[in-house]
Amino acid sequence: MSNNDSTKQDYLRRVNLVIDYIDKNLDKEITLSTLAEISSFSPFHLHRIVRAFLNEPIGVYITRQRVKKAASLIRSTDLSIQDIAFMIGYDMPSSLSKAFKQLYNISPTEYRTNKKIVIMNRNISTEDYELQEPKIVERPDSKVIYIQIIGQYGNEEYNGAWERICQFAGKNNLFWQKNEFLGIGHDDPSVTEASKCRYDACITIERDVKPEGEVGFKTIKGGKYAVFFHKGPYDKFQIIYNAIFRKWLPESPYQLRESPSFESYINDPCKVKPENLESLIYIPIQ
DSSP: OOHHHHHHHHHHHHHHHHHHHHHHOTTSOOOHHHHHHHHTOOTTTHHHHHHHHHTSOHHHHHHHHHHHHHHHHHHHOOOOHHHHHHHTTOSSHHHHHHHHHHHHSSOHHHHHHOTTOOOOOOOOOOOOOOOOOOEEEEEOOEEEEEEEEESSTTOTHHHHHHHHHHHHHHHTTOOOTTOOEEEEEOOOTTTSOGGGOEEEEEEEESSOOOOBTTBEEEEEOOEEEEEEEEESOGGGHHHHHHHIIIIIHHHSSOOBOSSOOEEEEOSOTTTSOGGGOEEEEEEEBO
């Protein structure tokens, strides 16, 4: 067995530990820190690695497994809906009912009373992406000004935030030949409420700047990165991340560093069509 095959098998083994723990502990609170501990994946990158292998976020997988077990208990036992809800980790029957209806488009009560109803799992996206081989680069520290947006990724506030950070850069003479426009998503919506997800709209600059209002200043630490080129719309990023963490990373000789991944936007989305947008995705490695 080659080193790459061995590494991939190790990733699969660790992902299977996560899956096995979830399936055996649906009645308990399942935390990211616990899953990180049993799998030996960094909490910083765990959700992306597991999501890449499962083709769905960890939180969605947990909910789907809970509801699937509830469906089996509803049909095979006389337990009340309330008791079943408690058995699979819900504090209230209404929480089970909501999740059940979202997944199967019927209520638990309807499913129990109408034996003719056949339910199926919702489709899981398996869309793949043909990755180009990344460039491995050593990136220096980067000074950036930024505006942080809190809320669902890609919401209506994004355009305004980018306009304001560009206005600040222009007003303070911060534009130069080597500015980069970077986006850092700090949270994953599979483990963080959409309303609490944090995204930094960043512009690299040459000199230190005093923070002003919503505009902050910080240094993004340098180091080794695998850099993937993407031409096309930004809404493909999640598919690309899945391909990176499911296929490229386990087959590579690299491990992830405890540092955020980020995107570098090469051209202006206000001036080119989505299919012509060019981006670089930086994955921190060691």
